[in-house]
Amino acid sequence: MRLLLTPALLVVAVFAAALSALLRYSVLEFVPGSLQTGGLSLGNFTGIMSRQYLGAVWDTVVLSAATTGLTLVASYPVAYVLARTPSPRVRSTLLVLTLAPFFTGAIVRTYAWVLVLGNTVVTWPVPMLFTARGVLVGLVHFSMPTMILLLAAAISHIDPVYERAAASLGASPARVFRRVTLPLSMPGVVSGSVIVFAWTLSAFATPELLGGGRVKMIANVVRDLALDSFNWPGGAAFAVFALAVTLGLLAAVGRLTAGSERSA
Amino acid sequence: MLRLAVLLLVAFMTLPTLVVIAVSFNPTAILSFPPSGLSWRWYVNVITYPQFQRATWNSLVVTLGAVAVAMPAGTAAALALARAPRGASLWATLLLSPLVVPGVAAGLGFLILGAALGLLRSRAVLIAAHVALVLPFVVRSVWVSARNLDPTLERAAASLGATPWRAFQRVTLPLLRPGLLAALLFAVIVSLNEFVVSLFISTRLTEILPVAMFTYVVNYTDPTIAALSTLFIVGTVVAVWLADRFLDLGGVFLHHR
Amino acid sequence: MLVRLVVVSLLALGLASTPAHAQNSLVISVWGGNWKDTVEKVVGKAFTAKTGMPVEFEVGGTIDRLAKARVAKGSPLVDLTFTTSHVGRLYMSDGLFAKLDMAKLPNAKEVAKEALRSDYQMGGWSYVYTIVYRPDLVKEEITRWSDLWKPSLKGKIAMPDFDPSHIITIAALMEGGNEATWQKGQEKLKALKPSIAAFYSTDAQSQDLMKTGQAPVQVMLSVNAYHLQEQGIAVKLVQPRDFPGIVGIDCMSVMAGTTKADAAHQFINLALSKEIQTELAKALKAGPVNGGATVPAAFHGQPGIFLTPAEWKAGAYIMNDEVRAKNLPAWREWFTANIVK
Numbered sequence: 001m002r003l004l005l006t007p008a009l010l011v012v013a014v015f016a017a018a019l020s021a022l023l024r025y026s027v028l029e030f031v032p033g034s035l036q037t038g039g040l041s042l043g044n045f046t047g048i049m050s051r052q053y054l055g056a057v058w059d060t061v062v063l064s065a066a067t068t069g070l071t072l073v074a075s076y077p078v079a080y081v082l083a084r085t086p087s088p089r090v091r092s093t094l095l096v097l098t099l100a101p102f103f104t105g106a107i108v109r110t111y112a113w114v115l116v117l118g119n120t121v122v123t124w125p126v127p128m129l130f131t132a133r134g135v136l137v138g139l140v141h142f143s144m145p146t147m148i149l150l151l152a153a154a155i156s157h158i159d160p161v162y163e164r165a166a167a168s169l170g171a172s173p174a175r176v177f178r179r180v181t182l183p184l185s186m187p188g189v190v191s192g193s194v195i196v197f198a199w200t201l202s203a204f205a206t207p208e209l210l211g212g213g214r215v216k217m218i219a220n221v222v223r224d225l226a227l228d229s230f231n232w233p234g235g236a237a238f239a240v241f242a243l244a245v246t247l248g249l250l251a252a253v254g255r256l257t258a259g260s261e262r263s264a
Numbered sequence: 265m266l267r268l269a270v271l272l273l274v275a276f277m278t279l280p281t282l283v284v285i286a287v288s289f290n291p292t293a294i295l296s297f298p299p300s301g302l303s304w305r306w307y308v309n310v311i312t313y314p315q316f317q318r319a320t321w322n323s324l325v326v327t328l329g330a331v332a333v334a335m336p337a338g339t340a341a342a343l344a345l346a347r348a349p350r351g352a353s354l355w356a357t358l359l360l361s362p363l364v365v366p367g368v369a370a371g372l373g374f375l376i377l378g379a380a381l382g383l384l385r386s387r388a389v390l391i392a393a394h395v396a397l398v399l400p401f402v403v404r405s406v407w408v409s410a411r412n413l414d415p416t417l418e419r420a421a422a423s424l425g426a427t428p429w430r431a432f433q434r435v436t437l438p439l440l441r442p443g444l445l446a447a448l449l450f451a452v453i454v455s456l457n458e459f460v461v462s463l464f465i466s467t468r469l470t471e472i473l474p475v476a477m478f479t480y481v482v483n484y485t486d487p488t489i490a491a492l493s494t495l496f497i498v499g500t501v502v503a504v505w506l507a508d509r510f511l512d513l514g515g516v517f518l519h520h521r
Numbered sequence: 522m523l524v525r526l527v528v529v530s531l532l533a534l535g536l537a538s539t540p541a542h543a544q545n546s547l548v549i550s551v552w553g554g555n556w557k558d559t560v561e562k563v564v565g566k567a568f569t570a571k572t573g574m575p576v577e578f579e580v581g582g583t584i585d586r587l588a589k590a591r592v593a594k595g596s597p598l599v600d601l602t603f604t605t606s607h608v609g610r611l612y613m614s615d616g617l618f619a620k621l622d623m624a625k626l627p628n629a630k631e632v633a634k635e636a637l638r639s640d641y642q643m644g645g646w647s648y649v650y651t652i653v654y655r656p657d658l659v660k661e662e663i664t665r666w667s668d669l670w671k672p673s674l675k676g677k678i679a680m681p682d683f684d685p686s687h688i689i690t691i692a693a694l695m696e697g698g699n700e701a702t703w704q705k706g707q708e709k710l711k712a713l714k715p716s717i718a719a720f721y722s723t724d725a726q727s728q729d730l731m732k733t734g735q736a737p738v739q740v741m742l743s744v745n746a747y748h749l750q751e752q753g754i755a756v757k758l759v760q761p762r763d764f765p766g767i768v769g770i771d772c773m774s775v776m777a778g779t780t781k782a783d784a785a786h787q788f789i790n791l792a793l794s795k796e797i798q799t800e801l802a803k804a805l806k807a808g809p810v811n812g813g814a815t816v817p818a819a820f821h822g823q824p825g826i827f828l829t830p831a832e833w834k835a836g837a838y839i840m841n842d843e844v845r846a847k848n849l850p851a852w853r854e855w856f857t858a859n860i861v862k
Contacts, residue, residue: 008341015396018373103500105457112280202366213720222368239369483553
């Protein structure tokens with residue numbers, strides 16, 4: 001059994017080596033203008049506490065929360081139809097439309113918004129490209145396929161008999177949704193929201209191409225520090241910070257859902 | 265009401281794609297919609313642009329390399345997990361951990377590691393990173409199939425005189441096929457589209473296609489990327505439609521009653 | 522099936538371990554878009570025709586390419602770099618450039634001495650950073666730098682975020698200082714904040730902002746503005762009446778440690794020749810450095826088209842390269858913290 005696991009563990013070990021290199025650099029002092037580093041220092045982490053970096057963190061959290069909320073609202077109807085439609089053609093079409101974006105990659109998907117938000121089709125009444133709302137639109141669009149699939153999977157597990165029963169007892173469609181469908185689909189809602197939120201925290205391509213330098217999320221700051229300012233220690237500290245936030249978030253949600261399962 | 269909402273939402277999801285396709289035929293460098301004419305010049309540019317040619321080759325090499333390492337390693341691991349369900353969840357968490365690491369963290373980490381080992385010139389670091397990023401998908405996909413394997417089948421083969429290797433080849437592998445196919449599909453897709461980590465560790469000579477596209481978008485404002493995007497989009501829509509037709513993707517994602 | 526996988530993976534590892542080598546071409550680091558296209562068409566083609574050596578390009582923004590060069594220090598991935606004269610000093614202080622062998626640059630005799638910015642940098646052309654705007658979207662006429670602070674231009678301006686030296690210097694000049702005493706302009710700059718719609722990190726982004734009309738007033742370099750005009754976007758370049766535009770000189774340098782130093786020098790020499798300089802000036806709408814180059818009469822007097830380096834001082838403001846390079850990191854930091862955010 002160990003033998004079977006070994007190759008995969010070696011791969012994970014390489015990944016761990018990369019992360020430990022990151023960790024090591026995050027506590028080394030940055031020597032401006034070179035790749036050499038000074039001695040051990042927590043300066044990079046205290047540097048994160050500055051106004052501009054904390055601003056990026058706050059913007060990232062706000063954008064991620066807004067993205068998650070909007071994506072949830074926008075995805076639920078599509079997911080419902082995908083899961084419940086009796087027509088195989090509708091299901092097939094929705095499935096292709098939802099899955100295809102996954103396979104085209106971040107650049108292709110974001111570039112489409114560079115065009116649309118850039119007044120190519122319509123001249124927007126307010127500036128969209130290179131603004132936070134433009135980035136939000138791009139992020140929601142990017143997250144919808146994931147959310148739709150997760151929600152649709154959860155909804156497809158709900159036995160329609162419950163919805164029919166509620167309707168036959170006189171509940172309006174809205175009531176059926178609120179009292180039966182939505183609660184029963186909660187595991188999907190939660191896992192979808194967590195995944196979209198965690199992914200959006202680390203979003204890079206969308207804010208990089210649609211943000212125009214003004215909208216910076218955590219990932220963009222890491223790139224700027226590491227690849228522009230050549231500050232590997234600073235970038236590493238910020239990346240470690242992002243990693244810690246993501247892990248903490250997942251752990252917290254994991255604990256919450258585990259607790260709710262126990263009490264159910 | 266629901267139908268209207270879904271229609272609007274589907275429109276939101278697909279209209280940007282249609283704009284890209286329309287713009288790709290624009291004869292001038294100024295992006296306009298509707299396009300002022302029809303021209304293939306940007307498609308010609310895509311095919312003849314040396315950096316795209318180089319990047320496509322790099323993508324093929326890196327993806328092939330990553331898949332070649334991740335498939336056997338991931339399959340073996342998935343089998344191990346399926347056969348020892350007690351310790352499984354701990355090992356599984358470890359093997360799936362790269363999924364939760366932000367791309368920039370992994371990217372910068374590999375950059376630092378690669379620079380320290382002096383390996384940044386070759387594609388080694390790229391392939392190593394892609395293997396690590398693709399492995400969780402392989403493990404997860406094959407594990408689903410492996411969990412449903414009936415161990416008695418392998419024991420039966422052994423009792424009939426098959427060596428463990430033969431039993432694996434003739435009994436286990438065929439039974440794992442759905443999981444293996446899904447794993448291969450995911451591995452190829454993830455690797456071909458991988459962008460953030462590759463951005464950190466690529467050089468002009470080793471960069472893969474998504475990175476080359478990003479460099480182009482940032483430096484040029486003509487519709488060449490619209491043309492390349494259209495090629496991607498058409499290719500993937502066809503592939504996904506075929507997959508749904510012959511592999512019933514609906515069954516993969518949705519619960520059948 | 523497994524055997525095949527093993528074979529393939531060995532092959533792949535084999536492919537992975539050999540460094541991805543380019544063939545025997547001269548690799549040039551330059552800005553993308555019309556910059557790369559022009560250098561390729563005007564100089565690259567002539568170079569290949571003359572020497573038989575193909576030319577390849579690495580494109581990117583000014584600071585991006587500097588960062589890449591630093592990572593590759595000692596064994597550079599490019600042979601020749603085009604960069605601005607002041608950022609070139611940053612390359613120099615990192616030991617990334619090789620000293621120019623003037624014996625290999627006979628055409629340099631026809632070039633004004635101001636074009637040799639240092640022992641490591643040979644100027645190729647000049648332009649000016651000035652105010653560029655779309656008269657169709659901005660109804661009033663802009664004639665001075667101080668116009669940028671007008672309330673009517675609120676939320677309409679864009680400027681580079683990777684190199685704020687121009688606006689910092691202008692603000693300093695307005696407050697009676699200069700690039701060395703730039704702190705004098707800090708409050709003035711902060712007052713400009715509400716007028717700024719966006720920052721651009723690349724030429725492409727700047728052009729996008731102008732094309733979409735999101736930032737119809739920009740601090741932009743003249744060559745890019747003329748390029749927009751050629752593409753059909755009617756923009757106007759300003760010769761500001763209160764303070765001059767800021768001169769920019771792009772220089773060619775040979776990378777330290779390159780194996781193609783001779784070829785690189787040949788390229789530079791070719792780029793300095795009268796004929797190529799005339800072509801470059803015409804294609805870019807920039808100022809040549811070779812005194813014998815001719816500039817079309819229609820270009821005379823237009824912003825950024827300096828006929829000789831002597832005109833740099835007369836028509837515009839030249840910043841001190843050393844001061845500029847030394848202050849750039851501090852400027853970027855202050856600018857990002859106080860203006861961009």
